[in-house]
Amino acid sequence: MQWRREDLHVAVRDPAAASMNFLNEVAARFPDAVSLAAGRPYDGFYVADDIERYLQVFRDHLAGAGLSASAVDRTLLQYGRTNSIIGDLIARTLAVDEGIEVPAEAVMVTAGCQEAMIIALRGLCVGPEDVVLAVEPCYVGFTGAARILGIDVVPVPEADDGLDADAVLRVAREVRESGRRPRALYVVPNFANPSGVSMPTAVRRRLLEVAAEAELLILEDDPYGLFGLDDEPRPTLKALDREQSVIYLGSFAKSVFPGARVGFLVADQVVVDAAGRSSVLADELSTVKSMLTVNTSPIAQAVVGGVLVESEYSLRVANRSKTEFYRRNMRALLAALEQEFGDDPRISWNTPSGGFFAVVSVAFSADEAMVEVSARDYGVLWTPMGFFYGAGGGERAIRLSCSALEPPRIEEGVRRLGKFVRDRVS
Ligand SMILES: Cc1ncc(COP(=O)(O)O)c(C=O)c1O
Numbered sequence: 285m286q287w288r289r290e291d292l293h294v295a296v297r298d299p300a301a302a303s304m305n306f307l308n309e310v311a312a313r314f315p316d317a318v319s320l321a322a323g324r325p326y327d328g329f330y331v332a333d334d335i336e337r338y339l340q341v342f343r344d345h346l347a348g349a350g351l352s353a354s355a356v357d358r359t360l361l362q363y364g365r366t367n368s369i370i371g372d373l374i375a376r377t378l379a380v381d382e383g384i385e386v387p388a389e390a391v392m393v394t395a396g397c398q399e400a401m402i403i404a405l406r407g408l409c410v411g412p413e414d415v416v417l418a419v420e421p422c423y424v425g426f427t428g429a430a431r432i433l434g435i436d437v438v439p440v441p442e443a444d445d446g447l448d449a450d451a452v453l454r455v456a457r458e459v460r461e462s463g464r465r466p467r468a469l470y471v472v473p474n475f476a477n478p479s480g481v482s483m484p485t486a487v488r489r490r491l492l493e494v495a496a497e498a499e500l501l502i503l504e505d506d507p508y509g510l511f512g513l514d515d516e517p518r519p520t521l522k523a524l525d526r527e528q529s530v531i532y533l534g535s536f537a538k539s540v541f542p543g544a545r546v547g548f549l550v551a552d553q554v555v556v557d558a559a560g561r562s563s564v565l566a567d568e569l570s571t572v573k574s575m576l577t578v579n580t581s582p583i584a585q586a587v588v589g590g591v592l593v594e595s596e597y598s599l600r601v602a603n604r605s606k607t608e609f610y611r612r613n614m615r616a617l618l619a620a621l622e623q624e625f626g627d628d629p630r631i632s633w634n635t636p637s638g639g640f641f642a643v644v645s646v647a648f649s650a651d652e653a654m655v656e657v658s659a660r661d662y663g664v665l666w667t668p669m670g671f672f673y674g675a676g677g678g679e680r681a682i683r684l685s686c687s688a689l690e691p692p693r694i695e696e697g698v699r700r701l702g703k704f705v706r707d708r709v710s
Contacts, residue, residue, distance in 0.1 A: 295432035300424035305673045314659040318697035321665040323685040338590030364582045366570040368393035370589040377597045383523045390552035392566045397535035397547035401429040408467045418470040421672035446483030449494040456498040468501040472510045474509040474638020478683040505537040511610045512638035539599045616691035620698035642688040649707045664700035
């Protein structure tokens with residue numbers, strides 16, 4: 285039996301997935317091209333031999349807490365609690381690193397941050413009138429998650445300092461006036477993917493006020509928070525949250541390793557039923573998780589748990605050398621851009637204060653066809669910013685990633701990019 289592709293759900297044809305496949309396919313065809321498109325963490329940090337040690341540390345931790353050898357085996361190898369076996373360790377780490385004080389019951393461990401987004405969206409959006417707001421340009425994992433659930437994402441334009449609070453109020457009001465219900469706002473306050481933009485603390489505080497005013501929950505996604513260029517404190521929205529307005533989405537993909545596929549959400553909101561009984565939102569959401577993935581692999585959780593115990597509950601400390609590496613890379617990227625384009629008024633770029641990404645504005649349409657030309661004739665790959673907009677935008681801008689390469693390759697990539705860009709604009 286043959287099936288028409290058009291008869292499958294729109295998520296099967298997700299444009300962002302198609303774009304990412306396109307980039308991978310171009311990268312495979314031009315293997316000598318320098319990829320300033322790949323946003324994955326640097327390979328050199330990963331040593332599979334470490335996994336055994338982490339597992340042992342976690343097993344010793346459980347034994348130290350009084351579990352018998354067979355209970356330890358069951359914890360790792362049997363079906364487990366839906367929400368987590370390491371929620372307590374994550375809660376402790378969040379307190380040490382971020383000043384986020386939440387009970388372990390508010391933590392749900394998920395199959396990457398990606399699953400956390402899906403579970404939060406599913407729990408919050410009830411009917412077709414429910415929509416989510418998201419700062420645009422937006423991480424495609426979030427818009428893709430909403431798409432598979434059939435939830436509309438309404439953009440709020442990003443500002444140079446992250447977000448214009450009045451724009452949030454305006455968009456929320458327009459959504460209400462159109463008969464729909466804005467349920468939440470998705471933001472990446474630290475070194476956003478794709479823009480690299482961060483919110484100053486004053487903007488974060490204002491955003492919390494505005495969210496309360498507009499009756500919006502905030503979905504705060506923070507995978508890059510450890511990787512600032514300096515040690516300035518950048519309080520998470522969740523740490524500033526006094527009204528339980530924030531659901532915090534966490535990922536261990538950059539702070540531990542992506543192959544663990546472990547992330548989490550923190551949802552400490554109180555939920556009350558018709559009979560007046562109350563519970564914690566993370567507990568309510570566990571039904572969704574149980575139908576999605578039953579529970580996050582306890583073996584993967586145990587590896588991450590071992591990392592947390594070994595680091596004495598500070599990923600900031602455990603990630604010192606990674607932070608230094610990514611700082612060096614971001615500085616190398618920004619210096620190379622200055623060297624290449626510093627005296628060309630037609631080209632500009634932003635200067636992120638950390639993270640993996642920066643955006644270059646070019647004076648021509650930087651689309652997929654241009655990526656192909658760039659890879660084939662100039663040996664450099666980048667990501668069109670247009671990929672991160674729902675209905676137009678970012679046409680004349682490109683995202684550069686500096687996470688997966690060492691500085692000499694970043695510099696070579698920017699040199700090649702310089703030639704490509706100059707040939708287009710001249
Ligand atoms: C903003 C953002 N959120 C979430 C993720 C992915 O998290 P995970 O690998 O834990 O699913 C990424 C990865 O690129 C990201 O950039």
